[in-house]
Amino acid sequence: MTSLLKICIFFTILFSALVTGLLYGYSCSVNIGLSALPDDQYLRAMQSINNAILNPYFFISFIGLVLLFPITTWLQYLRSRNYKFYYLLIATVIYLAGVFGVTMLGNVPLNNALANFKISLSGVTEITVQRNHFETPWNQFHVVRTIASIVSFSLTIISVLKNNFNK
Numbered sequence: 001m002t003s004l005l006k007i008c009i010f011f012t013i014l015f016s017a018l019v020t021g022l023l024y025g026y027s028c029s030v031n032i033g034l035s036a037l038p039d040d041q042y043l044r045a046m047q048s049i050n051n052a053i054l055n056p057y058f059f060i061s062f063i064g065l066v067l068l069f070p071i072t073t074w075l076q077y078l079r080s081r082n083y084k085f086y087y088l089l090i091a092t093v094i095y096l097a098g099v100f101g102v103t104m105l106g107n108v109p110l111n112n113a114l115a116n117f118k119i120s121l122s123g124v125t126e127i128t129v130q131r132n133h134f135e136t137p138w139n140q141f142h143v144v145r146t147i148a149s150i151v152s153f154s155l156t157i158i159s160v161l162k163n164n165f166n167k
Helices: 002-035 039-052 056-062 064-079 083-115 124-165
Strands: none
Touching: 002 039, 002 056, 002 064, 002 083, 002 124, 039 083, 039 124, 056 064, 064 083, 083 124
């Protein structure tokens, strides 16, 4: 079981790093760049990005963690209910609620509403209203999931390195 636990921890850290990097990078660059666009270009860009992200590479890491975090935490529980287990348990809960949950319950419904919005058939006022209904809440949800991802990733790393901190 120890080797299975090590494999799970490795992939949990790897996928968590990838998701955290994606969300953080998006916050530091993409959102800032998109905010400068005129309303119609912003909405078109977001529609394009929302379509592009629905790919196997993203799903392997993002949804993979929905399985990996609980499995890794459970394997650690079976091995030892020490600090490693508790750090992983907290990281799992934060990821499932703060990253996956916020995405599914917050960002995805906004993305779906935007996907159904026909920019080419809408007037300037409708486009501005749509952006206002989308951009602010989407970015607020994104901040929550980015912070949650950073915290979850950090706790996962700490679960592995804690012994090294005490030397």
